[in-house]
Amino acid sequence: MTEKTLNTSSFSVNKAARLTGDEGASRLIPNWIRNWRTPDVLLRLVSPIVLLLLWELASELGLIPQRIIAAPSQIGGTLWAMIISGELGKHLWVSLQRALLGLSIGVSIGVVAALITGLSKRGEVILDSPMQMLRTIPSLALVPLFILWFGIGEFTKIALIVTGTTFPVYLNLFAGIRNIDPKLIEAANTLGLSRRELIWHVILPGSLPSFFVGLRYSLGISWLALVFVEQINTTAGIGFLASDARDFMRTDVIVICLLIYSVLGLLIDGLIRTLERFALAWRPSFVRN
Amino acid sequence: MSSIEPSAAPVQLRNVVRQFGQQRVIDGLDLDIAPGEFVALLGASGSGKTTLLRSLAGLDSIDSGQLRVPKARAAVFQEPRLMPWKRAWKNVILGLRIPDAKARAVQALTEVGLAHRLEAYPATLSGGEAQRVALARGLVREPKLLLLDEPFAALDALTRIKMHRLIIELWRKHTPAVLLVTHDVDEAILLADRVIVLANGKIAEQLSIDLPRSRDTGQEGFQAIRARLLSLLGVEVDAPAPVAQAAAASVRRFAHA
Numbered sequence: 001m002t003e004k005t006l007n008t009s010s011f012s013v014n015k016a017a018r019l020t021g022d023e024g025a026s027r028l029i030p031n032w033i034r035n036w037r038t039p040d041v042l043l044r045l046v047s048p049i050v051l052l053l054l055w056e057l058a059s060e061l062g063l064i065p066q067r068i069i070a071a072p073s074q075i076g077g078t079l080w081a082m083i084i085s086g087e088l089g090k091h092l093w094v095s096l097q098r099a100l101l102g103l104s105i106g107v108s109i110g111v112v113a114a115l116i117t118g119l120s121k122r123g124e125v126i127l128d129s130p131m132q133m134l135r136t137i138p139s140l141a142l143v144p145l146f147i148l149w150f151g152i153g154e155f156t157k158i159a160l161i162v163t164g165t166t167f168p169v170y171l172n173l174f175a176g177i178r179n180i181d182p183k184l185i186e187a188a189n190t191l192g193l194s195r196r197e198l199i200w201h202v203i204l205p206g207s208l209p210s211f212f213v214g215l216r217y218s219l220g221i222s223w224l225a226l227v228f229v230e231q232i233n234t235t236a237g238i239g240f241l242a243s244d245a246r247d248f249m250r251t252d253v254i255v256i257c258l259l260i261y262s263v264l265g266l267l268i269d270g271l272i273r274t275l276e277r278f279a280l281a282w283r284p285s286f287v288r289n
Numbered sequence: 290m291s292s293i294e295p296s297a298a299p300v301q302l303r304n305v306v307r308q309f310g311q312q313r314v315i316d317g318l319d320l321d322i323a324p325g326e327f328v329a330l331l332g333a334s335g336s337g338k339t340t341l342l343r344s345l346a347g348l349d350s351i352d353s354g355q356l357r358v359p360k361a362r363a364a365v366f367q368e369p370r371l372m373p374w375k376r377a378w379k380n381v382i383l384g385l386r387i388p389d390a391k392a393r394a395v396q397a398l399t400e401v402g403l404a405h406r407l408e409a410y411p412a413t414l415s416g417g418e419a420q421r422v423a424l425a426r427g428l429v430r431e432p433k434l435l436l437l438d439e440p441f442a443a444l445d446a447l448t449r450i451k452m453h454r455l456i457i458e459l460w461r462k463h464t465p466a467v468l469l470v471t472h473d474v475d476e477a478i479l480l481a482d483r484v485i486v487l488a489n490g491k492i493a494e495q496l497s498i499d500l501p502r503s504r505d506t507g508q509e510g511f512q513a514i515r516a517r518l519l520s521l522l523g524v525e526v527d528a529p530a531p532v533a534q535a536a537a538a539s540v541r542r543f544a545h546a
Contacts, residue, residue, distance in 0.1 A: 187370035190346050190363065191384035191426070201383060205374040282374040284412040 070252035078252040079259075092260070094236040095226050098154075102161025103222040107215065109162065110169030118177030118207070119199060128174075135167040140228060152233040161225045168217035176210025177203055209283070212276050219268045223261065298323050299433045299466050300345065305354035307340055307490075314340045315351070316490035324433070325464040329471055329481035333522060337490040338470045339438060345468065346436050362434040363427030363465075367442050369419035371411040371426075378407045381426045397429040398422070400462075401455060417448035421455070428463055435465040439472065453479060457502075474518050478511060479504050486521045494521050 052072050058064045059071030066074075082088040113131060116123035139160055150156040180203055188202045230239025238257055245253035277286055300322035307315040314337045322328050332338045343349035344356060346364045371380045378394035387393065398404055401421040411419055420440060427435055437456075441449045457480065460467055471477050477484045478498055486494045496518065500508055506515075516526040 183366070183368060183370050184372060186348055187364075187366070188372075188384070189348060191430075193384040197384060201375070202372060205372070208374075280374075282376075282410040282412065 066251065067249055068251070070250075070255065075252045075255050078250075079256050082253075082256065088256075088260075091236055091238055091241050095223075095230065095238040098157055098229070098237065099161065099222040099226060102158045102225070103165050103218060105158070106162040106165030106222070107169050107218055110166040110214065110218070111173060111211070113166070114170045114173035114177065118174045119203070131167070131170055134163075135171065137163075139164045139225060143228065143232070147232065156232065157229040157234075160229050161222050164221040164225045165218035168221065169211065169214035172210045172214030172217075173207055176207030179210070180206040209276075209280055212272060212280070216269070216272050219272065220265065223264055223268070299359045300468070301355070301357040303355040305341075305344070305356055306352045307337075307344060307349070308352055314490050315344070317354070318491060320485070320492065322434070322466045322468060324466055327460060327467045327469070327480060327482045329469045329477035329484045330487060331471065331474060331477050331484060331518060331522060332487035332493075336487045338487050341487070342436050342438050342468065342470050345434070359433035361430060361432050362436065363430050363432040364436040364438065365420070365423045365427050365440045367439045369411065369414075369416075369423040371414075371419055371422055373411050375411075376407070377403065377409050377411070377414070377422050380411065380422055381429050383426065385429065393429055394425075397425040400428070400459065401425045417444055417452065420444060420452065424456070424459070428459060428465075431463065432465045435460075435467045437467065437469040437471075439470055441476065442472065449476075456480065474515055474522070475506055477518070478514050479506070484514075484518060486518065488521075 055064070056072045059066070059069075059074075064071075070078075079088070113127060117128045117131070118124075142160065142163060146156045146159055150159060184202055184206065185198070188198050193201065226237060226239040227242065228239065230237040231243045234240040238260055242254055242257040245251075245257065280286060298321040300320065302318055302320040305315055305318045305320075306313060316337075318337075318341065330338045330341070340349060342364075344351050345358050346362065347358070348364075371377075372383065375383065378391060378398060381394040381397050382390040385393070395404065395407060398407060401424055403418060403421055403425070406414065406418060406422075409418075411422070414422065420443075424440070440456075441452050444452060453476065456467075467481075469477070469480060478500070481498055484496045484498060485492055486496075496514060498514065500510055500514075504511070506512075519526050
């Protein structure tokens with residue numbers, strides 16, 4: 001007991017000493033500097049900028065050879081040149097079309113399959129086990145087979161993106177449908193909802209959050225799939241750009257491709273967040289009272 | 290079916306049996322509820338009261354016997370069970386196929402004192418408010434039978450007193466037959482015309498509560514009924530002395546003003 005009181009008293013003395021020290025120093029500094037607060041955003045930028053500068057310096061001094069990785073200034077210059085010439089835009093546009101086409105087909109198949117298996121017992125018996133088997137096959141392993149079946153044209157590329165994007169949506173939406181609070185289903189039954197009304201007013205809105213989780217995965221996969229899909233007989237697209245750069249040891253272009261992927265990742269996440277904010281406005285995390 | 294005349298009691302149960310495996314949860318139960326009657330169902334856990342209410346709500350089937358309930362019935366559960374993705378007024382009219390539904394929703398929510406929360410999502414409602422929306426959702430269907438499954442159990446004491454008053458007010462206005470499942474003996478006596486004690490899936494005892502309305506726990510005869518019901522439920526209480534009753538009068542609970 002006595003020890004405790006002693007501790008607290010010495011602590012408060014320390015605190016008082018520090019306070020007076022602060023006041024002493026502050027007399028020498030003008031008010032506006034003392035109240036100056038650097039915005040957090042700027043503070044966050046400090047360490048990346050320092051890293052970039054170190055990288056640039058190391059490249060200039062020849063510590064990092066160009067075949068390992070290009071200097072930031074060179075990457076910036078190449079990026080600018082590619083934007084100006086419209087080359088980057090062209091490749092992006094081609095990739096975007098492929099990704100979106102594959103994604104929309106894949107998500108549609110996933111949603112339809114999940115509705116069939118989620119909403120009917122018979123559907124689950126018939127469709128779920130093949131889906132579970134197919135989902136474990138890596139899309140990469142399908143490349144040779146798809147090339148044999150569909151050739152090396154556009155169809156194979158889209159088909160590979162479709163196989164990658166179907167299953168995340170399928171699995172999540174199926175789980176979402178099955179995990180709806182049975183108490184809500186009961187309540188709906190006492191309210192006399194028909195089967196169709198139950199699906200429309202209870203099951204679909206209730207499984208929407210899970211759908212968005214799946215959509216997020218699928219969107220990411222649709223872009224990742226481009227990396228290998230666009231190495232098959234292509235002359236355009238981000239994946240082509242990367243593999244072409246590899247062949248010519250253009251590390252600057254490879255880094256640009258990586259940058260594009262990360263920026264796209266951010267954009268996709270932002271897009272989904274915006275969609276969720278509208279579609280899931282009722283969720284406690286979004287509700288502002 | 291011939292033994293039950295139509296247009297009599299809205300709820301008629303004859304020799305109803307419901308069993309899970311070998312265990313008979315409801316065992317040859319007979320029960321009538323008159324139009325507009327307020328019945329409270331008491332019983333220890335596992336006495337079959339929730340099973341009975343679920344059968345009446347159509348959420349559970351019975352294994353034998355006759356069960357007759359009005360088509361127009363509504364249930365309010367311990368949790369509000371509102372659809373989180375629908376605003377309060379949309380929850381109220383969910384499943385209702387009538388024109389001008391919004392006006393009805395507004396009317397129903399006004400009745401429960403929530404006219405200002407029409408557009409609120411359930412996540413933003415307090416426990417009491419959500420339960421009142423659930424009540425409005427039940428009553429907007431003009432039920433002949435209102436089933437209440439411990440609807441006040443999860444509410445704080447003050448909110449519960451307000452809800453008791455509200456439920457009596459609404460019951461008088463809409464005059465449905467009410468079956469209230471509860472653990473709270475005081476609540477049963479405060480609200481009901483008749484208290485049924487369920488034990489082993491059968492009616493162990495039923496008491497008509499003739500206390501004049503606007504009841505409170507300090508009312509003459511209240512403590513005697515309470516002691517009787519508690520002893521039926523296996524809780525022994527000392528017979529209330531007149532002095533103790535007088536002292537209780539200053540702290541008594543009111544059902545409604």
